[in-house]
Ligand SMILES: O=C(O)CCC(=O)C(=O)O
C-alpha cells in the first residue's frame with residue numbers, strides 16, 4: 001500500500017506540473033501545488049458488495065472531490081458515473097491499466113474555475129463485488145488556497161485549505177458557491 005501511495009504521489013506531481021504549465025502560474029504557486037512537505041496524500045479503498053437490485057441502492061452519493069487531484073483506479077468493474085449537464089448520469093467505463101483523473105475543488109478554485117469539477121457517484125454492481133482505489137492529493141492543510149495571481153478577476157475568496165475542508169464537511173456541494181465572490 002505504501003509503495004502504491006508513493007507511486008500515486010509521484011504521478012500526481014507530474015500531472016500537476018503538466019496541468020499547471022497551461023495556467024502559467026508563478027514558481028511559488030507551483031511549489032504550493034506540488035509541495036511534498038506536509039502535503040496531503042490520502043488513499044481511500046472503496047468496497048461495494050454486489051446488490052441484486054442496483055437501482056434501489058447507491059454505492060457512494062453524488063459529490064465532487066475536495067483536494068487538487070484524484071487518481072482513481074476502478075479495478076475493472078463499472079460503477080462510476082458522472083453528471084453531465086443536459087444529459088444526466090453517464091457511466092465511465094473502466095479502461096484497462098488507466099486511471100480516472102478528477103479535478104478537485106482546490107484545483108477548481110486555484111484555476112479560477114477554468115478547470116471544471118465534475119459531480120460523480122458510484123453505483124453498485126448486480127453480480128460483482130466492486131473495489132475502487134482513490135488517491136487524493138492536496139497541499140498542506142494550513143496553506144492558503146485562492147485563484148492564481150495570474151487571474152485579474154478572482155472569482156473565489158481566499159481561505160486556508162483547512163477552512164475550506166471544514167466548510168465542505170458542513171455544506172457539501174454548496175461549499176464552492178459559498179466562497180464565490
Ligand atoms: O468508486 C468509485 O468509482 C468512485 C470513488 C470516489 O468517487 C471517491 O472515492 O471519491
Ligand SMILES: [Fe+2]
Pocket residue numbers: 063064065120
Ligand atoms: Fe470521488
